[in-house]
Amino acid sequence: MTFRLRILQFCFTALLIAAAGHAATTSDVALQEILDREIARGQRTVTIPPGRYRVTPRDKQHLLLRNLQDVAINAEGVELICTQTTRALTFEHCSNVVLRGLSVDYDPLPFTQGRLTSISRDGLTHEIELSAGYPDTSTVQPWKYEIFASDTRELRCHTYHDIQVEKIDARRLRVRKSVQHGPFPERVGDRIVIASEFAPGGSVPHAMLLNNCKNVTLDNVAVYASNCFGFLEWSCSGTVYRRCRVDRRPVDNEIAARAEPRLRSLNADAFHSKHAVVGPSYEQCVARYQGDDGIAINGDFHLILSAAANKLRVLARSKHYPLMLQVGDSAELLTHRGERLNPLTITGAAASAPLTDEERAWIGTLAMDAGVRSAVLEAPVAELALAEPVTLERGALIAASNRLGNGFRIVDCVLGHNRSRGILVKASRGTITGNSISASWLTGILVTPEVYWLEAGISSDLTISGNTVTNCRAPAISAHAVFGEKIAPAGTLRNIEITGNQIRASAAPAIVLSSIAGLKLHGNSIEVDASLTAPDWVLPFRDIAREAIVRRNCENVSE
Helix, strand or coil: CCCCCCECCCCCHHHCEEECCEEEEEECCCHHHHHHHHHHCCCCEEECCCEEEEECCECCEEEEEECCEEEEEECCCEEEEECCCCEEEEEECCEEEEEECCEEEECCCCEEEEEEEEECCCCCEEEEEECCCCCCHHHECCCCEEEECCCCCCECCCCECCEEEEEEECCEEEEEECCCCCCCCCCCCCEEEEEECCCCCCCCCCCEEEECCECCEEECCEECCCCCCCEEEECCECCEEECCEECCCCHHHCCCCCCCCCCCCCCCCCEEEECCCCCCEEECCEEECCCCCCEEEEEECEEEEEEECCEEEEECCCCCCCCCCCCCCEEEEECCCCCECCCEEEEEEEECCCCCHHHHHHHCCCCCCHHHHHHHHCCCEEEEEECCCCCCCCCCEEEECCCCCCCCEEECCEEECCCCCCEEECCCCEEEECCEEECCCCCCEEECCEHHHCEECCCEEEEEECCEEECCCCCCEEECCEECCEECCCCCEEEEEEECCEEEEEEECCEEEECEEEEEEECCEEEEEEEEECCHHHCCCCCCCCCCEEEECCEEEEC
């Protein structure tokens, strides 16, 4: 959809301070009222004058756009400076909306950084001096502790999560780790980054949230910091991210005086899609130096507690949002051994009795993230009816195959320099082509269901072609299905094409595949760096030969 751009006439232009060669700067301009008023007047195209706008959040959000239809917002040259470390912008129940050109940053930042001044003999205790221009110790949070080499400004090792923080004074910290990554990789003089929070009015996560939106386009939108994800979409359909960026803020355009340039962009994933009916399209986007994955697309698995004929007793994922399974949904089903069943329609849904003590004890034995386990133990239970009877044991999984992000596109994006994956996909009928991924500490492109996080689904009909993956410390490309220590049979993943990719200076094995029926694997150029060894814990199964390509349980392979 195209829109003619009109210039919005502000009734208080005196608040804009113009300076030659610089964007206008405002102090706590009421952008929310401006947008609300113009949209209420029936304006279909709103242009915000270029400028740097410092905004105070209301209800933990700096801007809220709700129930918009057929509206274009031109924000070229507009910077939203969030004054608390809570959400920048929420789109809620919007359709056919375009946001173009906005940049988002935070002052104060949702992280602080400094220099490692001493390391204990066991390597587990670090003393740190925070750098001028970054938040002081009063706002530091024991989360997302990362260490960067002082010379390269790249990650020195994997992120530390289980840490304790002691605040010595306003500019000095002591961090105690529970584990050591590698043989003392950190060095005195290295730089560190750790999460920070300043939100007197309370905080909600992510810079941008799209909630239950349809056909929203974000064009040339940049996020330079966030307390969690950069862009999260939840139960959306057909979102387009075009030329959107998550990256370190350029030094020559900083918003505050700092003793050294930023090391991190934001604290967690750059782009994350959950429960999309029609999957998102990422075109020419950038995701670099964030604290977790670059692009992630998934839905929810739900644990099956019992099954009898066509009736299932199913556990929700959390008490905080509804069961992501509805009457009329196509149910994607996996046995507890990872065998994929034919999809069945959900024909009925009703509340069921709460978890029994015995069921709670069983959940306690499952291999899953502690936070996920805690959430499901508080979640409601439902009884679902399927169109046909099934034979399933406790521990099987069900997901709504029509809410997994199927039909997604990831094209011509630049990703990497992060502690985890470049691209992590669980959806189907998608395209991953022409992307450049470099210096990810985990897999460059990963296609897999993850029961540990209860993230669905079971991918099929994917094209992974023409990508360049460089200097990754785990397999450059992996498509597999593993449940516990069992490799799923062929056919759990289906019709996967991995062709014409360039893999350079990456760890062996470079490509890891399992459980695929209908695999096209040809035209890939692989150069392994013998000095890079993927740690065993990042590999999907044991006893993997350090060869260029490893395959297990694959059939109908075309090479």
